Amino acid sequence: MKTIEKVHIIPLGFERSVAVKPIRVLGGVRAHVITIGGKFAEKYELHEKQRYFERAVVADLEKLGLEVKVHYADLFDFRMAVGAIAEVVVEEKSAGSEVYLNLSSHGRLVSVASALVGWYHGVRMFYVFAERYARDEEEERMYGRSVCEKPVIFEIPSLEFVKLSEEERYAISLIYSQREHGKDYMKLRDLSERLEIQFPHIYSFSGEGRRKGQELLNKVNRRVVSRLEARGLIEKEKVGRNVILMLTKLGEFFALLG
Structure with a gap:
């Protein structure tokens, strides 16, 4: 009998703890990190900072024993963000995985894109409430912009979305x-x-x-x-x-x- 794999999709901005800590609670075997990088990196300032959080989150997830796949997209392009997130969701759903989508690991625009994809495809979505924001650069590097020691996880309710045949x-x-x-x-x-x-x-x-x-x-x-x-x-x-x-x-x- 095939085991259902629990998979996390993480659109990633300048965050760390809200991306990683929930997985300690929810568990999982694989994570997809979708972030600005590759050919899109130098389009924006602070791409080196984004690269730091990409590497930090990947390392943290691998320490938890997860297989990690990284996907690059211009997440400030709403249409591209929707397409990139949807592509990974469809791939994992087609494989029979139980998909979790993190709505708190990036800014507002990407959270909207993630929510639309999640509702359309009927995957589980959650938001992590941070305890506070990082006070200085050192804390930001350690936790990301949002400080999350003990994650409070809110699961987003499902909605009926217009479905096509x-x-x-x-x-x-x-x-x-x-x-x-x-x-x-x-x-x-x-x-x-x-x-x-x-x-x-x-x-x-x-x-x-x-x-x-x-x-x-x-x-x-x-x-x-x-x-x-x-x-x-x-x-x-x-x-x-x-x-x-x-x-x-x-x-x-x-x-x-x-």
Whole structure:
């Protein structure tokens, strides 16, 4: 029987104790630290300070016996923060892990991004109440900006979030992926063909030629396109003989949520 692994996701700012101390209480086998580093490091001042906290937290977690993985992202870019956190959440949920997301280990903007990802994917989230703030640089290096000796952990209540069907999520991700090819749209016909390949049990039709193609388009319109359009996630436009689909700003956000 497979053991369920408890995994922590820690978007990290200038914090240490609020990132590490809760894990002493909650336990875990693995931690993902998401922070500003790598190619994003020199974009901001104080990147050396961030590097210090990254190394300190990784060392502290490894002393607790956790496997630690570090991921770099520009966490001051809200969309990138959402995407980076969601990517790790989806990876661990797909592996069957019990996921915990720390909302207190970074600033307010990233906490909002984390909460949205956590609510959407239904993972456990918590906030750690600090006893006080660090009084000087020495204390900050030891504890981070928030001093936490005995963690008081508040688990964030779950909320019902608008959930998309597997077909809808796949369609949004396909349209979003067109950016890799320098486009911000996808032809309805191309999307329909990809859905037919991905979901043959749903989009399987007898016959061939134009009639089969029209049946496929009608079903994709009914099951996917009309619903996404009604929710304000995509826009549809006729260009010549083609119908093209584009994501709205809200649709892009759902694509990042994964």
